[in-house]
Amino acid sequence: MKSFYLIIKMILVLLIPALGRAVSPMDYYNNLVAGGFYPGYRDGAFALARFNNPTGLAYDDTGDKLYVADTNNHRIRVIDLNNDNNVETLAGSGEPGNADGLFEKASFGAPVRLAFLSGNRLAVFDQGNNLMRILNLATRKVSTVPGNFTLWDMAYRSQDDSLYFTDTAQKSLSRLDLKTMAVTVVLSKDPSVPAPQALCLCGDKIYVADRDLPTVYEVVQDNAGKEKTVSLKEVSQSGNILEMACSDGVLYALQSGSIPIARLDSPKAKPVTMGTVWGLLVDNNHPGTETFFNYMPGLPVGFVSDPNESKKFIVTGASIRPHSILNIKDYDFDLYYKAYANSEPGTVVMDYAYPAEKPKGTYRIFLVGDSRTYVAPKVVPGPPYSDTNTFSGIFSNTLRSDTMAKQLELFLNTQAAFKGVKTHYEVLEWNRKGEAFPSYANYELPPIVKKYHIDMVLGLVGHTGYMDYFMKPVTKEGIPIYGVDAEFMLKPLSKRVPSGPAADLYAIYKKKVKTDTEKYTYPGQESAWGFSIMQDPDYAKDLIEMTGRRMELLSEKIQGYRSSDGPAPKLVLFHAPFRAWPDFVADFWRDLSVQYHIPYIDLTEAYDALSISYYPAATRCCDGHYTAYGSYLIGYLLSQYLVDDNLVPFEKPIHDKK
Numbered sequence: 001m002k003s004f005y006l007i008i009k010m011i012l013v014l015l016i017p018a019l020g021r022a023v024s025p026m027d028y029y030n031n032l033v034a035g036g037f038y039p040g041y042r043d044g045a046f047a048l049a050r051f052n053n054p055t056g057l058a059y060d061d062t063g064d065k066l067y068v069a070d071t072n073n074h075r076i077r078v079i080d081l082n083n084d085n086n087v088e089t090l091a092g093s094g095e096p097g098n099a100d101g102l103f104e105k106a107s108f109g110a111p112v113r114l115a116f117l118s119g120n121r122l123a124v125f126d127q128g129n130n131l132m133r134i135l136n137l138a139t140r141k142v143s144t145v146p147g148n149f150t151l152w153d154m155a156y157r158s159q160d161d162s163l164y165f166t167d168t169a170q171k172s173l174s175r176l177d178l179k180t181m182a183v184t185v186v187l188s189k190d191p192s193v194p195a196p197q198a199l200c201l202c203g204d205k206i207y208v209a210d211r212d213l214p215t216v217y218e219v220v221q222d223n224a225g226k227e228k229t230v231s232l233k234e235v236s237q238s239g240n241i242l243e244m245a246c247s248d249g250v251l252y253a254l255q256s257g258s259i260p261i262a263r264l265d266s267p268k269a270k271p272v273t274m275g276t277v278w279g280l281l282v283d284n285n286h287p288g289t290e291t292f293f294n295y296m297p298g299l300p301v302g303f304v305s306d307p308n309e310s311k312k313f314i315v316t317g318a319s320i321r322p323h324s325i326l327n328i329k330d331y332d333f334d335l336y337y338k339a340y341a342n343s344e345p346g347t348v349v350m351d352y353a354y355p356a357e358k359p360k361g362t363y364r365i366f367l368v369g370d371s372r373t374y375v376a377p378k379v380v381p382g383p384p385y386s387d388t389n390t391f392s393g394i395f396s397n398t399l400r401s402d403t404m405a406k407q408l409e410l411f412l413n414t415q416a417a418f419k420g421v422k423t424h425y426e427v428l429e430w431n432r433k434g435e436a437f438p439s440y441a442n443y444e445l446p447p448i449v450k451k452y453h454i455d456m457v458l459g460l461v462g463h464t465g466y467m468d469y470f471m472k473p474v475t476k477e478g479i480p481i482y483g484v485d486a487e488f489m490l491k492p493l494s495k496r497v498p499s500g501p502a503a504d505l506y507a508i509y510k511k512k513v514k515t516d517t518e519k520y521t522y523p524g525q526e527s528a529w530g531f532s533i534m535q536d537p538d539y540a541k542d543l544i545e546m547t548g549r550r551m552e553l554l555s556e557k558i559q560g561y562r563s564s565d566g567p568a569p570k571l572v573l574f575h576a577p578f579r580a581w582p583d584f585v586a587d588f589w590r591d592l593s594v595q596y597h598i599p600y601i602d603l604t605e606a607y608d609a610l611s612i613s614y615y616p617a618a619t620r621c622c623d624g625h626y627t628a629y630g631s632y633l634i635g636y637l638l639s640q641y642l643v644d645d646n647l648v649p650f651e652k653p654i655h656d657k658k
Contacts, residue, residue, distance in 0.1 A: 023047055025085045026417040027362075027424035028410060029275045029331065030292070033066070033314060034079050034087050035324030041073045041094065046085035051077065051323050054316045057302035058114035058122065066314065067122055068325060069111040071300070076111060076124060076135065079325070081308075084420075091135055091142060098129045098144070106142035108133065112300045115156040115163060117178065123163055125151055127300075132163075132176070145181055152300075153199040153243065157206070166196040168211050173199070173219065186219065192232050193217060198253065202246035209241040209253065216241070216251070216264055238262050238269035242295055243303035248310040248355075252330070254303040260293035261313075263330065275333035275352070277410055279399050294319040309359040336400050350374070351400055351429040358453040363423050363649055366452070367405040368430040368445060369437055369460030372578065376402035376631040379616055402628035404460075405429040407635025415639055416650065423649050428452060436465030438550040443482035446557045449569055456648070457558055457571050458638075461589045462581055464547040466533065467522035469502040479550050492518040501542035508538050535584045540591070548596040555598060572647055574601035576634050577608060579624030601641045603634065610637075 025031060025046055032047060040050030054077075056069035066079040067090065075092030079085050090103060097107030109128025117123055122135040132145040154165035163176040164186070173187040173196045187193060187208070197211040206219040217232040240256040244264075251264040252272070262269035273280050274292065295301055295317060302316035302325070311330045318326050331352035358364055367373060377398045400406060409427035416423060430448060432440050437459045445457060468480035473488055475481055478500070488496065494517075497506045509523040517523070524533040533539050555571040562568035573593055575586045586604050593600030610633055611617040617630035626634065642648045 022084070022420050024417045024420045024422060026413055028277070028413050029333075030326065030328050032321070033325040033327050034068075034085050035321065037321055037323065039072065039323045041070075041075075043077075043087050043089055046079070046087060049087035051325070053323065054325060055112045055300045055302050056114040056125070057304045057314055057316060057325070058116045059304065059307055060116055061118075061120075063307040066325070067114050067116065068302075068316075069114050069124065071110050071112055071127075074108045074110060074128075076108070076114070076122070084422075091140075096128055098126065098131060100133075100142045100144055103135070103140045103142065113151065113154050115154055117156050117163075118158050118161065123154070123156065125149065125154060125165075145176070147183070152197050152211075155199050155201045155206070157201055157204065159204050164199060164201075164206060166199045166208065168195045168197050171195055173208055186221070186230055187232075190232070198241045198244045200244035200246055200251065202249060202251055207235060207244060207251055209238070209244060214239045216244075216253070236264035236267060236269050238264060240297060242297075242299075242301055245303050245305040245313055247305040247313070247330075252303075252305070252313065254295065254301060254315065256295040256297045260295060261328070261330070271334075272330045273332075273334035274328055275331065275401060277401060277406075279401050280333055291319045310355040310357065311353075312359075333400075350431060351403070351405060354426060354428055354452065356451050356453075358426075359424070361422060361424055363425050363456075364452060364454050365408070365425065365427045365456045365458050365648070366430060366445070366449060366454040367408065367427050367458045367460070368441065370431055370435060370462065371433040372462075372576070372626055373405060373429060373431045373460055374398070374400075374403050375619075375622075375625040376404070376628040377619060378402065378628045379619065399628070402631055403429065404626070404631040404634045404638070407632050408638050409635075411636050411639035412642070412648070415643065419650075421650050423651070425648070427458075428454070436463040437461055438547055439465035439468055439480075440482060441554045442477075442479060442550060442557065445554065446561070449558045450561045454558070454561075454569050455566065456569060457554070459571065459573050461573050461575050462578060462585060464534065464543060464588070465550075466502075466505075466543055466546050467524075469498060469546055470496050470506070470522040474498040477553055479553060489521075493520050493522070494518060501545040505533070505539055505542040505546070508542075509533075512538075534588050535582065540588070544588070544592045544595060548592050551592070551598055552596050570599070572599040572601065572642075574603060574638065574641075576603045576626075577611075579618055599645070599647060601638065601645070601647075603637050603641070606637050607633065 034046040034049050035051045039052040041052060042050040051070050052072035054068045055071045058067045064082045066081060068077045070077045074094055074096050076090045078088050078090045091106050093107045095107055096109040098109060099107040108126050111124045112127045113125035115123040120137045122137060124133040124135060126133050130148045130150055132149045134143050134145060150169055151165040151167050154163050156163050161178045166173050171189045171194055172185050174183055174185050176183050187196060193208055193210045195211040196208050198209040200207045207216060208219055209216045214237045216235045218235055220231045220233055222229045238253050238255060241253045242256060243254040245252050253262045253264055259271045261272040263272055304314050306312040306314060312327055314325060314327050316325055331354060333352060336351055375398055405427045409425055412425040470493060472480040473485055497503050506523055510517060533543060558571060559568040573589060575589050586602050590600060590602060614629045614633045616627050617633060618624040619627055643650045
């Protein structure tokens with residue numbers, strides 16, 4: 001009987017699926033590529049795979065596979081970036097040794113450096129054996145380069161099919177010709193670089209940094225004469241450089257000490273500040289926060305640039321996850337740390353310095369609006385939030401990472417990772433304090449949409465900006481110009497009214513208002529923001545037509561920037577309750593969106609239902625701008641609506657579809 005129950009139990013185990021869910025790699029600013037907190041050895045899903053002190057890294061020539069020197073496991077591993085970062089063992093038995101032959105039977109002794117070579121080969125420096133090994137990925141065989149090697153770093157240059165490597169002990173930079181397997185010394189005991197350590201190729205240029213001295217040099221090899229001469233060209237100065245990498249022609253350094261990553265694009269290195277969901281790592285470096293990156297001198301690490309995305313790097317040896325592979329991004333987080341950082345029209349977006357070229361598999365949203373989109377104070381005591389009860393405090397003491405655009409980006413990517421969706425999302429931001437979205441949208445947004453390959457413009461609506469029709473000349477497109485025409489404003493109101501719906505609206509207004517309107521700047525000036533116009537049904541038809549024309553024209557303009565690999569950009573409008581504005585604002589925009597066939601998201605019901613739970617969702621002053629908690633709520637709600645209404649690509653794996 002006991003055996004019978006055991007059989008039944010085994011059948012049930014096989015039939016009942018295990019509770020759980022496959023998670024895709026997250027794409028935000030600092031992410032897990034593969035591995036865990038504790039050392040181990042396991043292939044499979046990226047977050048379940050285990051490494052033991054991984055160091056050297058190398059991409060293949062397609063950028064689809066990332067090879068890892070799993071040092072203390074004595075193996076070479078490969079991460080399939082096109083398959084949710086699934087991890088497999090490429091070569092190595094797991095026992096230390098130096099056996100050549102088939103990948104499965106070959107052995108390594110603490111491999112620490114990798115370089116991908118032309119001809120589908122991989123070079124491995126086997127530190128425990130002082131050997132250079134070559135993995136032929138086509139024949140799946142390992143061979144050993146004759147001779148003993150000692151080195152810190154190495155880089156492959158396809159122009160001469162050679163491996164360049166530094167040796168701090170021998171105080172040299174050398175070259176291994178992979179055709180002849182001959183080794184020649186490029187630099188030796190040079191006083192400028194007495195102990196060459198970090199090495200990098202940027203294009204076809206070779207760069208070297210010393211272990212002890214601060215100057216980084218380009219190594220210039222002159223082949224004009226009978227004898228090859230070598231000179232050093234100073235590039236930048238930093239310190240304690242362990243590794244270097246190149247992205248978009250810019251040199252970066254991974255280093256020990258208080259500045260883990262630096263940009264070497266000026267005479268003096270610039271620290272690279274890493275962003276998180278709660279601000280800057282350097283600003284939150286207090287005893288209660290676990291150190292993110294902290295590298296020790298003399299310990300091998302991995303540092304390579306992602307060939308698929310500029311300003312993105314893969315690292316190993318991070319103190320927070322020493323047995324994992326991580327990626328990080330350099331988006332000038334410190335430059336745009338505080339949310340109120342305006343940009344000139346047509347230049348760059350108003351938040352982080354996203355690369356203009358959109359990364360593969362990325363869907364870009366352009367969230368635009370007014371001050372509500374970037375004001376997000378935490379309303380807690382102490383710096384930098386000590387002055388949050390005044391306009392100056394609200395606008396200056398607020399973090400970019402807390403704005404609704406950044407929260408939407410975080411929630412979309414979290415949801416995608418949790419549900420196994422391969423699409424990644426970036427939410428860029430643009431705003432104009434005190435200006436209605438329709439007032440500037442047609443003039444400022446299209447160039448940015450084109451430059452950054454935007455897929456969706458997501459506009460926070462409120463006031464219509466209808467006053468522009470009475471304060472500015474109208475273009476041939478039938479919308480007001482952008483800017484100020486002082487001479488135009490000297491005319492009486494009746495002489496500034498354009499033909500069409502604006503004239504109809506003015507005629508109705510003249511009948512309703514008993515006072516002299518000639519000195520008014522615009523109809524409805526006697527009511528704050530002209531809300532009396534928006535709520536009066538007599539004006540609705542004309543006002544919707546005036547505003548809708550601008551939105552229709554914007555939609556047409558951005559659709560002209562269709563990319564070759566996707567649909568045309570689209571315009572989506574959304575409304576969030578705002579204490580200073582009445583409920584009819586949402587109704588107005590709903591009617592407009594229906595008439596002009598523009599997708600519209602109304603957050604009123606959900607926001608009102610949940611804002612008390614997110615208290616304080618609004619500030620006590622300043623018209624009740626959203627706090628960071630209000631921005632969290634709006635970002636979360638938007639992420640749900642965009643997915644549920646199929647406004648963003650969110651394709652689930654086949655096994656998850658119902």
